[in-house]
Every structure is written in C-alpha cells, then in structure tokens.
Amino acid sequence: MSALGVCLSLAAALQGTPAVFVPGTQFTLAWTHSIEKVRWEEDYRVELDPLTQLPVLHATAARIKGSAAGMEPPPDAVLHNGWYSYKPSQQIVTELRLTRSEFTADYDWCVAGRCQSMSNLIASDTGITRARACFYP
DSSP states (O other): OOOEEEEEEETTSOTTOOOEEEEOSEEEEEEEOTTTOOEEEEEEEEEEOTTTOOEEEEEEEEEEESOOTTOOOOTTOEEETTEEEEOOSOOEESOEEEEOOTTSOOOEEEETTEEEEGGGTSOOOSSEEEEEEEEOO
8 A cells, every 4th residue: 555645846846846755644734924923833634535535634723822913813712821722624625835935934844743844845946835645656
C-alpha cells in the first residue's frame, strides 16, 4: 500500500514540476498574523475519502491565541488558557492555498509538537504554495 502524506507545490511552478512529498497523516499548520501578531494553528489529518478512496485533508481543530481587529474567533470557540479553540466549519479540504511573502514570517509545519518553518520543506517563490493530501508519488 502507498504511503499517505501531503504534497507541497508552488502554484506558479512550471507544469510537470514535481511536488515535495511530506510523509505523515497528522500535522498542524501554524502562523502569526503579520499585523496583529496573533498566533493561529490548524490541525489536519490525512485520510482516505470513504467514497472515492482518494486522500483528503480533514481539518480536525483550530486555535487562535487571543483575538484582534477583524480576527475574531467563531461564535462556538471556547477560551482556554489564552487560546480560542473551535472545530472548523469546513472539515474536508481538497487543497490549502497558502500565501507566502518575503515580508512576513513563514508558516510553521508541526508534527507531534515539533515545528519547523515551511521553507525547510519547500522554498517559497513569495506566491502561493499548494498543499494537498496525496499518496507517495
């Protein structure tokens, strides 16, 4: 059986450019808002869609460290130890489109509580990085 994971690619990459495969079935995507300096974290699980048997991203939980102008947590969020925690309304995600800029800190990719900059996995072209669930290519 093929390994499940996440394929990262640059949206502006030339057709046929290989994606970077990141193995694993659970990760947290985290970032700090560039203006408000508020930390956001989203937990994902890579799983097979029961109908298609294709890999999908399942958003399982999310957290915001405080709130700020235009960044209010959803109404069902619960405040605990300074974090607003909630269950994302869109749980099955086909693809994440992550805008990355040279003027802001990069996203953090966290597995089992250990985080690293997304640039350690795939270089940024200061455009959009696509993340989708996939089988090992």
